[in-house]
Amino acid sequence: MSLLENLQIVHHQIDRATHKWNRPNSDINLVAVSKRQPPEKINYALNAGHRLFGENRVQEAYEHWAAHKESGLYPDLKLHLIGPLQTNKIKDALGLFDVIETLDREKLARKLGAAMKEADKSLPCFIQVNTGGEPQKSGITPQELPDFLRFCRDECALDIIGLMCLPPVDESPSSHFALLRKLAEENGLKHLSMGMSADYKDAIANGATYIRIGTDIFGPRIT
Numbered sequence: 521m522s523l524l525e526n527l528q529i530v531h532h533q534i535d536r537a538t539h540k541w542n543r544p545n546s547d548i549n550l551v552a553v554s555k556r557q558p559p560e561k562i563n564y565a566l567n568a569g570h571r572l573f574g575e576n577r578v579q580e581a582y583e584h585w586a587a588h589k590e591s592g593l594y595p596d597l598k599l600h601l602i603g604p605l606q607t608n609k610i611k612d613a614l615g616l617f618d619v620i621e622t623l624d625r626e627k628l629a630r631k632l633g634a635a636m637k638e639a640d641k642s643l644p645c646f647i648q649v650n651t652g653g654e655p656q657k658s659g660i661t662p663q664e665l666p667d668f669l670r671f672c673r674d675e676c677a678l679d680i681i682g683l684m685c686l687p688p689v690d691e692s693p694s695s696h697f698a699l700l701r702k703l704a705e706e707n708g709l710k711h712l713s714m715g716m717s718a719d720y721k722d723a724i725a726n727g728a729t730y731i732r733i734g735t736d737i738f739g740p741r742i743t
């Protein structure tokens with residue numbers, strides 16, 4: 521299967537799901553997750569006209585994207601950071617990414633706010649919510665969310681546009697997607713980043729506005 525066909529299939533599935541759930545197609549933003557994919561596949565995706573990508577590591581994102589961004593050939597290219605951000609990588613992240621999806625702790629919020637102010641930038645951010653309360657997973661608990669949101673906005677001047685989650689692998693994702701949606705509604709947030717290759721139709725049913733698809737577009741990752 522070629523990457524172009526894969527992209528068409530995913531778009532078709534998005535069309536079907538939005539139609540089924542009576543949502544406008546334009547609600548769904550497809551983040552193509554290019555982590556651990558070879559450069560030639562990234563080039564295919566760009567040639568196919570795709571412009572919104574996600575990466576989970578800052579260093580690898582530079583290897584994949586710095587030259588494309590600097591080339592000026594893709595002025596509408598947008599990159600989302602979808603993996604954990606260490607505070608010592610904040611400056612680098614601000615130099616490349618357009619959106620941070622993984623705001624998951626106070627220390628990061630404070631340092632990110634300060635770094636954006638210094639760089640005179642204001643990147644939109646998602647707060648990552650640990651909907652499953654998993655100890656090994658990053659994210660704010662649902663209970664902490666209202667206070668954390670206030671902290672991010674009032675004390676760190678961050679532009680919070682929505683919530684992001686990664687449901688536990690061994691559970692049905694629907695209840696987690698529904699919880700994230702409820703939390704977004706309660707807190708007046710517009711965007712929901714949820715759903716990956718295995719469960720994006722479910723996520724669309726539950727109100728996703730950003731879906732993050734790697735394997736279904738690019739095929740299996742290297743390593």
Ligand SMILES: *Cc1c(COP(=O)(O)O)cnc(C)c1O
Nearest residue numbers: 553576602716717732733734735
């Ligand atoms: C890798 C990754 C994805 C994409 O996963 P696929 O199952 O390949 O679609 C989505 N979101 C995050 C946070 C990821 O790390």
